[in-house]
Amino acid sequence: MPATKAEALQSFKETIRKIKSYEEALGVLYWDLRTGAPRKGMDTRSEAIGALSGDMFKLSTSPELGEWLSALEEKHAYAELSEIEQRLVTETRKDYDRSVLIPPQLYQEYVVLASQSESKWEEAKASNDYAGFQPYLEKVIAYTNQFIDLWGAKATRYDTLLDQYEPGMTVAELDRVFGGLRAELVPLAAAIASSAHQPDTSFLRQSFDKSAQKAFSLYILEQMGYDFSAGRLDESVHPFATGLSPGDVRITTRYLEDDVTSALFGTIHEGGHALYEQNIMDELIGTTLCTGTSMGIHESQSRFWENVIGRSRPFWNRYFGELQQRFPGQLDVSVDQFYRGNNVVQPSLIRIEADELTYNLHIIIRYEMEKLIFNEGAKAADLPALWNDKYREYLGVVPSNDAEGVLQDVHWSGGAFGYFPSYSLGNMYAAQFADTMEQELSGFWSHVEAGNLLPIKQWLTERIYKYGKLRTPAELIASVTGKPLDPKHLVAYLSKKYSDIYRLS
Amino acid sequence: MPATKAEALQSFKETIRKIKSYEEALGVLYWDLRTGAPRKGMDTRSEAIGALSGDMFKLSTSPELGEWLSALEEKHAYAELSEIEQRLVTETRKDYDRSVLIPPQLYQEYVVLASQSESKWEEAKASNDYAGFQPYLEKVIAYTNQFIDLWGAKATRYDTLLDQYEPGMTVAELDRVFGGLRAELVPLAAAIASSAHQPDTSFLRQSFDKSAQKAFSLYILEQMGYDFSAGRLDESVHPFATGLSPGDVRITTRYLEDDVTSALFGTIHEGGHALYEQNIMDELIGTTLCTGTSMGIHESQSRFWENVIGRSRPFWNRYFGELQQRFPGQLDVSVDQFYRGNNVVQPSLIRIEADELTYNLHIIIRYEMEKLIFNEGAKAADLPALWNDKYREYLGVVPSNDAEGVLQDVHWSGGAFGYFPSYSLGNMYAAQFADTMEQELSGFWSHVEAGNLLPIKQWLTERIYKYGKLRTPAELIASVTGKPLDPKHLVAYLSKKYSDIYRLS
Incomplete structure (x- = not known):
């Protein structure tokens, strides 16, 4: 490897190390916010997080990093890299392209929107007001579609979103596995529901x-x-x-x-x-x-x-x-009763309270809806009805309002489309x-x-x-x-x- | 103020804000280290702290910051600043000059030395080995003297060090106030020691x-x-x-x-x-x-x-x-007994265990020794004997070894000369x-x-x-x-x- 390649490798690795240091510092700041940081410190803490995130973003999108990557991707240079270095180049290239393809101004607008949309979602969920949230969700979907255009659609537009959370995962693959899962789990859940042997809880x-x-x-x-x-x-x-x-x-x-x-x-x-x-x-x-x-x-x-x-x-x-022994006199049941009581299956409306079986059906519903939004052009206005229909079909339950239906999860409000499948995967x-x-x-x-x-x-x-x-x-x-x-x-x-x-x- | 001055002011304030954000982030990282961060994370955490500190140092010593300061210090520009802005310019100039006057290479050497010296001090204190620590202390003193040369000596060389912790404080002023204090406290402590009315503890x-x-x-x-x-x-x-x-x-x-x-x-x-x-x-x-x-x-x-x-x-x-009431049956004494028991005065060897009266004598001893080092050229080899003499004179007690004498405090090992007076101030x-x-x-x-x-x-x-x-x-x-x-x-x-x-x- 010529001297310039060696230099590129060293600078590349130093920059990655520094990005990792910033990630770690930000990780401590977020951990601290969620484990008891005082309320009144939020404003300056947000500003500190913004400053560090901004500098980390600059590091990870710098033209120099792009040049080092190109130098290391050159055939002879790449072949001389260790396995770890090669993978580091591949992964960094992926993140780099994803980041630099979005104009900073557009991304900044989106960050502000996502933050407003999350706040609005919180209000809307509390007051069961899907109509109030809908315009925000529409905009978040529109921005996400812009990003797909900038990144380039894969086999389907939704594939581009999936790849963010589960690299290499595709709609074709998920259709196959979720299809197989749904076909088996819907009747199994129904059989369980009609069993005469319900556990005592x-x-x-x-x-x-x-x-x-x-x-x-x-x-x-x-x-x-x-x-x-x-x-x-x-x-x-x-x-x-x-x-x-x-x-x-x-x-x-x-x-x-x-x-x-x-x-x-x-x-x-x-x-x-x-x-x-x-x-x-x-x-x-x-x-x-x-x-x-x-x-x-x-x-x-x-x-x-x-x-x-x-x-x-x-x-x-x-x-x-x-x-x-740790709860004397409180758990006078057999280990079988205890085991069964902790493994109740019950179709329900709320994902995060679901058992390990029906949980997957909650996820499949969200996956199918995300496909409808990005691959079939389903509108925000259509989502509550689609949601309720799918809950009736797969779980046999229907939300009495949107707060316990389409408004229950934070993910979409912040633009995290493509994330839900991870849970069932x-x-x-x-x-x-x-x-x-x-x-x-x-x-x-x-x-x-x-x-x-x-x-x-x-x-x-x-x-x-x-x-x-x-x-x-x-x-x-x-x-x-x-x-x-x-x-x-x-x-x-x-x-x-x-x-x-x-x-x- | 011409447009360029307004721009200088804005850029200046944005940079200060960013420095403050970095300070806050570093503050959280240090707090975390001292309140239960897992031992095995120390290496990467130190690296993260190093990365952030380095970037903060670059921000606070950048040529641009120097230019904005110069623009704002220009007479007409300065007059148009608010009181807060003026003070911010003055304080930033002081820190800026102090930082840029030390060549980065020299400072880097010093940081490494100070860290080694602190470790060595910890060992030396544990094993009562002043001789082992002495060469490190000599070097720390030599670097500190170099810094005084670079910063420029004030009325005396030690004045330059005092100003770091107590801006504007001088040897002339401290001689006056500590002189007055010592003259009164030494006989008062002696009278207390010979009182027949010692509190019950x-x-x-x-x-x-x-x-x-x-x-x-x-x-x-x-x-x-x-x-x-x-x-x-x-x-x-x-x-x-x-x-x-x-x-x-x-x-x-x-x-x-x-x-x-x-x-x-x-x-x-x-x-x-x-x-x-x-x-x-x-x-x-x-x-x-x-x-x-x-x-x-x-x-x-x-x-x-x-x-x-x-x-x-x-x-x-x-x-x-x-x-x-919070300790039923444990504190059956009168409030007078309790008050007196919590206000015992007793000449002792260890500063951090001292009462509020004799504490000041511990500080005056350290102040006088720091003056001897930087204004009279006292050598590291002389310090144990000087220390013991002063303890005998002011407190009537003599350390039986250096661990409970000149080695007791961490400050000098890390180069924090000029800090001690703050406590009595x-x-x-x-x-x-x-x-x-x-x-x-x-x-x-x-x-x-x-x-x-x-x-x-x-x-x-x-x-x-x-x-x-x-x-x-x-x-x-x-x-x-x-x-x-x-x-x-x-x-x-x-x-x-x-x-x-x-x-x-």
Whole structure:
């Protein structure tokens, strides 16, 4: 490599490192805002976030960065790069083009609009006023369409949006997997609803001491192998995980006095996200590859730990006795009753309260609507009726108003179109990974039943976590499971689990 | 003002605002490091802090900033500026010149040296090894001397260092005030030591529930008028206050199980710093004038609240009953016993454990030694003997080793020469402000005795807090008290208080 190429590589890597430093600083500022920053400091804090974000954007769209990228993409130069460097060039090019294709003025207008639209959505949801929100949503859709034009439409216009959150994911692929999923889950949900064997949940509704809940959550995190010298657990209104670096991956939860498992499952969920980020290989530190490879893969790890492990019978065979001891006299039920009570399936209107089965139908509805908006030109005015029709068809329930219907989620108000599929992709990836793990990790469920969770973390680290963004989602699912994404794993998992719980014939 | 001047003013103010945003972001990162950031994240966090600090340094030393300053300093332009803008230009010029006069390479070397020297000091203190630390201290002194040469020596070389922490303060002034103070305090401390009426402190040594300590600390903060929607109280090994903006001023404390007032007085102390920063006028927000005007004035506010108010008899007449109720059966002493037990004067070796009287002698010793180093050329090798002689002379105690002598403080290892005087300046300013307050605020001590602390906060806000850095320390003490700094106020306060407690004739 000639001297200028070596210089380009060095400058490129230094800039990436600096971008990563800015990301980390911004990560701390956002974490702080969500875990107890004083209200009156918001104005100057927003300004500080704006200043840092602006400088980071300048760094990541500078003409120099474009020149270094071009130099490194040149055939001979590229061939001499390490695998990590090559992937870093590819990923940076993708982000760079995406950013520079949008005129700064247009983007600035959009940021202001999105912020107003989110505020308006909050009001509209509180007052059940879709009409008041509709003009904002129309504009957000119009800007998003402009962005698609600037970025260039892929196979379909909506494909361009999907690729932001799940690189390489397409409408063709999602139609295939979601189609398969929907066809199986709609009748399964109906069979469950008409089962005579509905679990008892009455014992879950008591007053459970919060500090005991917290102690148990911390205990389970430690059992999972969460590294407390590389993270911390705090409280926030909406639980989240944030990976500042593999050495600092923080999670939050929310303790509900009247629910003994809500905070626990939230903690396990965020703990799953955190295990991913804590175990990325050292070689990726200081690069933009040092994070999860996609929203869907990230969600597969949180949902694997929360649902596949945390809501399993072997898990509770091991841990229910300890939970009972922490709430003396309050959980006088059998482990079977407890397990079934924590695995109720019930078609409902609200996505974030849905069980692990019907949750997927909530997502498929949103996916189909986003396709209608961007590929079929559905208008904002049409959305409430479309929404209600799909809920009736897939879930057998109809919202009594838009607040519990089309207005329930924040995502669209801020322009996050293409994000929803990640959640169900996470469920499908998780089930497919779990099937491979069961084959490869001998005594998998005996480990869970013995509270021996570290081999599971270890397997996930070796096969998934350590690669960070070094493999794409499609490469990862293929390399780990030997085949592309297939919804049959999730369908089989759900059928087996719920046939047992609801005693379906 | 011609268009170019208006442009210079706008660019200047935007740059200052951005510097302030970076300062705020860095402030959050430092706060986070000291209140529980995970150990394993230190490396990338240091890198992030380095990246932000470097960019902030570039902003504050850019040639453009120099040009805008020159344009605004031009006579006609300056005259048209508002009072705030004028002061901002003056202060920025001072910082700008100080920064640009040091070659970046030299400064970089110094930063590395200071960091090594601090580590070495920590080791040396732990192993009582002054000889091992001495070469580092010699180098730090040599670099500091180079900086004085580059900045230019004022009336004396040490004046140049003082000005960093207490703008406008001089050796001539400090010799005057510390001379007066020392002459009075040495015999007073001796009289106290030989008094037959030593307070009983045995009741203070019990096990006091930490959560009750915390609740009482929060209660007293609220009584002082600390605004919890513009701040928060956390725990850290070394208590501190950090003003991120007037809307976010955070404090920390440290709860000691075996001491019922240590955390409380720490909280009141940091709360005093916080009241200052929370109550700076809105017009200064987003400028570098939005902070305390000097270390000494800042310390006057923490020490006023901690000592003048918090260790006073009227304060405990009001609050002791409530403290007793929070520790049932543990504090069965009279309020007089409690008050006296919390106001013990005892010559000692360690500054940070000293009482409010002898503390000043610890500072005067350090001041005299810093003068010897920079104005008389005293060598690092001479410091232990000089130190021990002065402790014998002023405090009547002699360190048995350097760890409890010349090695006790971190300041010199990191090059913070000129900082120590701030602590005693704080005590003197506080006593002088208090005398004026007693005259101007009718029923001052009755307010304290009634737990009516808000008029005191209000008076301090109107006379001191709101001005931030808009007035220099000398302007402030003159405008508030009508005269320059005079040590007689502190001497009178201490003589009166301790003559009563120790029943001196």
